[in-house]
Amino acid sequence: MLRAFAYFVAAILLAPLVAIMATSFTTLSYVSFPPVGFTWRWYGEAFSKWEFLQSLI
Amino acid sequence: MTARRINWTPWFLVGPALLVLAIFFALPLLTLLSGSFERLDTGSFVITERLTLFNYRRFLFDGYYLSVLLTTLKMALMVTFTTLVMGYPLAAYLTRAGQRERAALMLLIVSPLLVSVVIRSLGWIIILGPRGLISWVLQGVGLASAPVNLIYTQVAVVIGLAHVFSPFMVLAIYAALRNIDPAVGRAAQSLGAGPIRTFWQVTFPLSIPGVVSGSLIVFALSTSAFVTPTLLGGPWVKVVAYLAWEQNSTVLDWPFAGAISMILLVITVLIVTISNRLVERRWFAGSFQ
Numbered sequence: 001m002l003r004a005f006a007y008f009v010a011a012i013l014l015a016p017l018v019a020i021m022a023t024s025f026t027t028l029s030y031v032s033f034p035p036v037g038f039t040w041r042w043y044g045e046a047f048s049k050w051e052f053l054q055s056l057i
Numbered sequence: 058m059t060a061r062r063i064n065w066t067p068w069f070l071v072g073p074a075l076l077v078l079a080i081f082f083a084l085p086l087l088t089l090l091s092g093s094f095e096r097l098d099t100g101s102f103v104i105t106e107r108l109t110l111f112n113y114r115r116f117l118f119d120g121y122y123l124s125v126l127l128t129t130l131k132m133a134l135m136v137t138f139t140t141l142v143m144g145y146p147l148a149a150y151l152t153r154a155g156q157r158e159r160a161a162l163m164l165l166i167v168s169p170l171l172v173s174v175v176i177r178s179l180g181w182i183i184i185l186g187p188r189g190l191i192s193w194v195l196q197g198v199g200l201a202s203a204p205v206n207l208i209y210t211q212v213a214v215v216i217g218l219a220h221v222f223s224p225f226m227v228l229a230i231y232a233a234l235r236n237i238d239p240a241v242g243r244a245a246q247s248l249g250a251g252p253i254r255t256f257w258q259v260t261f262p263l264s265i266p267g268v269v270s271g272s273l274i275v276f277a278l279s280t281s282a283f284v285t286p287t288l289l290g291g292p293w294v295k296v297v298a299y300l301a302w303e304q305n306s307t308v309l310d311w312p313f314a315g316a317i318s319m320i321l322l323v324i325t326v327l328i329v330t331i332s333n334r335l336v337e338r339r340w341f342a343g344s345f346q
Contacts, residue, residue, distance in 0.1 A: 006150035009143045010165045013220065016180020017172060019190060023183050031183050034193060 093315030099308060112316030122300065122317075129296045130324070132215050132286075133279035137272050139219040140226040144271070148230035166228070169221045178288040181217050182208055185289075209291035217289040218279050225278070226271040233267025234260070269336050273329050280325045297321045 027037030046052050093113070096106035116122045147166070151159055169177060184190045187204035195201040207213050237260060245255040283298035290296070297317060304314035 002146055002150050002153075006147045006162070009147045010162060012143070013165055013169060013223065015184060015190075016177055016220070017168070018180075019183040020176060020180045031186065031188065034190075 089315045089318060092312055093319050095312040097310050097312045099310050102309070104312075112313045113320065115313065116317060116320055125295045125300055126297055126320075126324070128211070128294070129280055129298075129321075130328075132211055132218070132294075132296070133276050135211075135215045136218040136222060136279040137226075137276045139215060140223045140275050141268065141272060143219070144223050144226040145230055145268070148227045148234055148267075151227075151231050152234045167224045170224055174221070174284045175288070177221060178217060178285060181213065181220070181289060185213050185216070208289065209293045211290070211294050213289040214286045214294050214296075217285045218282055221285060222275045222278050225274045229271030229274065230264060230267040233264045233270075237263045265336065269333065273333060277325055277329055280321060 022035045023031055024042055025038050025040070026035040027039045027041070028035075094108050094110070095104050096109045096111045097103070098105050147162075151162060154162060182189070185207035186192070187206040187208075189207075191207060192201070192205040195205050196203075241259055241263070242255055245259045246252075250258065281298055282296065283302060286294060286296045287299060298321070301314045301317040301321070304310045304317060
């Protein structure tokens with residue numbers, strides 16, 4: 001039981017990161033859970049934006 | 058009589074660190090303190106008084122500012138309690154886990170500190186928002202008929218702060234639990250105590266130093282948190298750090314911002330010191346004899 005609770009807490013700690021990763025592939029143009037579909041579109045858009053690349057570097 | 062010779066070696070060793078602290082910590086704080094006693098006329102931006110308690114009176118006799126202060130302290134207390142209740146079992150499990158499992162869990166535990174505050178908060182917005190995970194689950198189960206929005210509430214701020222400060226709590230408790238001699242627990246069990254009694258009468262009291270230091274760190278960090286409450290609390294949940302920032306950057310009333318900062322600092326230090334003293338007296342009075 002202690003083990004189950006420990007992993008439950010660890011899962012909560014990881015939840016925001018997982019949520020971001022999951023929604024980054026959504027085909028919708030707004031943030032919604034559960035994510036719908038699968039696309040690399042947003043990654044393409046991010047890397048084609050000059051401001052993003054500029055601030056990344 | 059021989060003159061007492063001063064041993065300069067420790068001073069040479071501690072000197073550089075002392076100098077850095079004096080310049081980058083003590084000096085700005087003293088500037089802030091002396092500035093907080095000035096009175097600025099915000100219409101003409103002229104300092105009208107050099108030594109006055111005007112800014113302190115303005116904060117402490119105003120219902121709005123006091124309610125913000127109360128909200129800040131209340132949320133800090135809730136964050137401390139949440140991290141303690143969630144973190145203690147996790148820390149307890151860490152002491153029993155194998156080496157590789159412990160290493161993996163350690164990485165998970167410190168993961169909130171490895172991620173930028175903006176990304177962390179966006180993640181919570183996805184989970185807590187009206188189109189988020191919690192809203193979806195509640196509607197799916199039938200507990201809610203319309204989208205549930207938790208963003209821009211005190212609950213969201215408490216969750217966000219508890220998330221990022223939990224490593225301090227877990228690691229402090231884990232350090233305390235690890236230092237307990239396993240023979241003590243075995244001795245209690247050999248004398249007839251069950252696992253629950255062993256925990257409450259032996260293990261938990263011995264881990265109190267970790268609980269206290271973890272709680273004090275989390276509480277102090279929560280009272281002064283600024284970015285997470287701003288992102289997750291939005292315009293509806295204001296904290297004292299936000300007030301200070303607002304006065305500093307928008308209103309440009311630096312003396313009042315200084316006074317707000319000093320009030321928050323003094324209250325936090327007082328609460329931390331008093332609770333530390335109380336706990337020490339309650340739990341450690343004559344226990345190390």
